[in-house]
Amino acid sequence: MTNAYHPHNHKHCIEEALQEARSLCKDKGARLTPLREKVLELVWQSHSPIGAYDVLAELGRLEERAAQPPTVYRALDFLMEHGLIHRLSSLNAFIGCSHPGEQHNSCFLICEKCRVTQEIEHLGIEASLKDCAQSQGFQIKDSSVELSGLCPNCLGADTE
């Protein structure tokens, strides 16, 4: 399985994310239940953000009894608490974390054409955010940095 941004075997991404999640949760004594793992897998379906109700719909295609919103939101909350996924507030959607476990203030590059979203750790950004906050005497507790535009692939398609 591939996507337009990076041709690659995406099953590897999914399997790796699941393995790492299992390992991290085991270490922390957090219970990665079958439901939570399934939701994580659905979020990792692609490198594009997915909405809670889309997760819900996918879940409904698999289970007999359709799950209800709180079920999905609780699983998503668990995954966020443990740093396994991120919520993109500019899209009301969720995406798998590309480097869970490590403390990080990420920046997201969101392609508005193909929706592929890349999570980037950029030291310059982190430093300048800290600098900005410090100069104002502000203590950052949480940061949301979401850049939307065109990814290299979609830019190329435009000009070619």
Next chain:
Amino acid sequence: MTNAYHPHNHKHCIEEALQEARSLCKDKGARLTPLREKVLELVWQSHSPIGAYDVLAELGRLEERAAQPPTVYRALDFLMEHGLIHRLSSLNAFIGCSHPGEQHNSCFLICEKCRVTQEIEHLGIEASLKDCAQSQGFQIKDSSVELSGLCPNCLGADTE
């Protein structure tokens, strides 16, 4: 009128924002109708973000016939299009732009205690965001940088 962050006469902020909005709209041939101006004034009520439904409620206290959501959302859309307000996606709320007219990619410092929100232009952040995007071959069209935490005033109150 004051707020906890900066003791100041907030009526000046409001009046200045309204004056500048009138002037900018006139220059651009955009119609700052009474409704739109009223909504802008309500958004400028404070230095904290305000939700669309709160604007709606305030509007309802003034008008005889209660306005409906589309009325408010259309006014907010107009004000955003013309750079007079910003939407904070992490809060689903709106705030007056502190320097309309100039093209800018702002960063918001949102106090999670008193809700006072400051819009900052920080050249280091803008530069590092550009640098990040460029290194990925990504073309930024829109940026959302929202930092939440504690403002200097609330930090002081904690330690004192």
Next chain:
DNA sequence: TTCATAATTGTTATAATATAACGTATTTTG
């Protein structure tokens, strides 16, 4: 093991945010 407790999930209802669609009124312009 067995019971008590805590954690998870199910279920129903509803809150909060936002937009579609269409009709009416107002403004602008030729």
Next chain:
DNA sequence: CAAAATACGTTATATTATAACAATTATGAA
């Protein structure tokens, strides 16, 4: 003025998220 464009009113509904409580399952101490 008449035509066209723009703005606003109105109703209905879509989308995202949570409250509240019941049922179930896992955990751990006795």
